[in-house]
Amino acid sequence: MRINLKVLKTSTFRLAAIYLTVFAISIGAVLSYVYWNTVVLLQDQTNDTIGAEVQGLAEQYRQRGLSGLLEVIKERSKENTGSVYLFTNFVGRRMAGNLDSLPVGAVGNEGWFEFPYSARTQTGREKHIARAYHLELAGGFTLVVGRDVEERRKFAGLIRTALFWALGLAAVFGVSGSLLMSRNFLARIDSISATSRTIMAGDLTGRMPVTGTGDELDRLSLSLNDMLDQIERLMSGMKEISSNVAHDLRTPLTRMRSRVEAALRSNVPGEQRAALETTLVETDQLLVTFNALLSIAKAESGQARAGFTDVDIGELIEEMADLYEPLIEDQEGSLNVHVEPGTKMKADRQLLAQMLTNLIDNVMKYGLDPKTGQPHVELFAGHSAGQVTIYVADKGVGIDEKDHQRVTERFVRLEKSRSAPGNGLGLSLVKGVIELHNGTLNLQDNNPGLKVVMRFNK
Ligand SMILES: Nc1ncnc2c1ncn2[C@@H]1O[C@H](COP(=O)(O)OP(=O)(O)O)[C@@H](O)[C@H]1O
Numbered sequence: 001m002r003i004n005l006k007v008l009k010t011s012t013f014r015l016a017a018i019y020l021t022v023f024a025i026s027i028g029a030v031l032s033y034v035y036w037n038t039v040v041l042l043q044d045q046t047n048d049t050i051g052a053e054v055q056g057l058a059e060q061y062r063q064r065g066l067s068g069l070l071e072v073i074k075e076r077s078k079e080n081t082g083s084v085y086l087f088t089n090f091v092g093r094r095m096a097g098n099l100d101s102l103p104v105g106a107v108g109n110e111g112w113f114e115f116p117y118s119a120r121t122q123t124g125r126e127k128h129i130a131r132a133y134h135l136e137l138a139g140g141f142t143l144v145v146g147r148d149v150e151e152r153r154k155f156a157g158l159i160r161t162a163l164f165w166a167l168g169l170a171a172v173f174g175v176s177g178s179l180l181m182s183r184n185f186l187a188r189i190d191s192i193s194a195t196s197r198t199i200m201a202g203d204l205t206g207r208m209p210v211t212g213t214g215d216e217l218d219r220l221s222l223s224l225n226d227m228l229d230q231i232e233r234l235m236s237g238m239k240e241i242s243s244n245v246a247h248d249l250r251t252p253l254t255r256m257r258s259r260v261e262a263a264l265r266s267n268v269p270g271e272q273r274a275a276l277e278t279t280l281v282e283t284d285q286l287l288v289t290f291n292a293l294l295s296i297a298k299a300e301s302g303q304a305r306a307g308f309t310d311v312d313i314g315e316l317i318e319e320m321a322d323l324y325e326p327l328i329e330d331q332e333g334s335l336n337v338h339v340e341p342g343t344k345m346k347a348d349r350q351l352l353a354q355m356l357t358n359l360i361d362n363v364m365k366y367g368l369d370p371k372t373g374q375p376h377v378e379l380f381a382g383h384s385a386g387q388v389t390i391y392v393a394d395k396g397v398g399i400d401e402k403d404h405q406r407v408t409e410r411f412v413r414l415e416k417s418r419s420a421p422g423n424g425l426g427l428s429l430v431k432g433v434i435e436l437h438n439g440t441l442n443l444q445d446n447n448p449g450l451k452v453v454m455r456f457n458k
């Protein structure tokens, strides 16, 4: 495993290192406590045993005198119980016991001491450590009573080794674990940065990697991807609008230019004035188209969302109805309005009004009853379970199912409608406004006629 130095700088590694240190300190503390207690406990036990034995021997001396004491010591020295004894006279000669002579450490000081001695075992003699109590008696006699503490020392050693191993293993696993974790983290961060760089280089289709574990990095990637989706949508919208402007506005402008040129060259009286009038009309149309494109761009950018207010849709529909009623009555048509009270949602009121205007305009142009030529407009606004539904329906010739998708595209006008004035942007704006409000657009057959159904979440 090649360790990149960057790994050590990651927050994961730092966090892991802190945990590891705290963990190691806790393990160390617990094990040291256990070690210390064991050592102290065992030592106390040994002291107690030796103390009891000294007491016992003192008792023997009091009851049976020197000879009795020597006899007991000789007796006990024969058994291999792990106890050591020595009884010497005033010149230091051994009178009883299983130690050869007074251990070096004992000379000149009474009380507790530890010393190496050669112990008898099943296999022979071995160097062990013993702990003993050294007592000077009246008459120059010396008594040493002790216990072999080799076992105790081995046990303490075992605990010490366990302690070092535990700390060592914790360190090894901890360090390699945190290195691995940080490396993994770093790899993912690196791939996110790499993706950002390709996106910045102009490839807007790139997306952040998502592992599917749902962790914080995944959540970050998902949010970034949502943002990229949105940016991509906006960018492609912008591109489309600019190419629309380039292509679809160039033709009328070129036409206007050649007409003006021809008029300038013409000597026929009145022709120049006629050309100017036509140009004026076309300029107005161009302005309308421009404004429509700007409205679509505004709706598609999503910026208008920030200015959403509570809009009473019923009220808006009633307003539109009032606006169109005289016109429809003039043409002896009918206007049917159905509004459920309390139909409200967060929206851009102006764009919604523009959307309804476009739809009713279309009815007045293409949705006339083919037999009588009258407009029959139906407006509806209602709500149910968090949803607002609006529809505009007519009794005209309708739109073929196959054209439903196409008519909402920019500048698309169906063949039969070419004679009516228009730029083919009406339904594009309708679609843009609906998308701005996160709604859905549905063109349906009204048997006969067209029914444009719009649904929004409240
Ligand atoms: N109510 C309708 N009935 C039949 N056809 C319609 C209706 N509304 C729209 N259309 C068709 O859809 C086309 C696109 O409409 P629109 O985008 O509003 O552009 P425009 O009104 O400028 O033609 C229209 O040209 C027409 O052919």
Ligand SMILES: [Mg+2]
Binding pocket: 358, 361, 362, 422, 424, 425, 426, 427
């Ligand atoms: Mg229209």
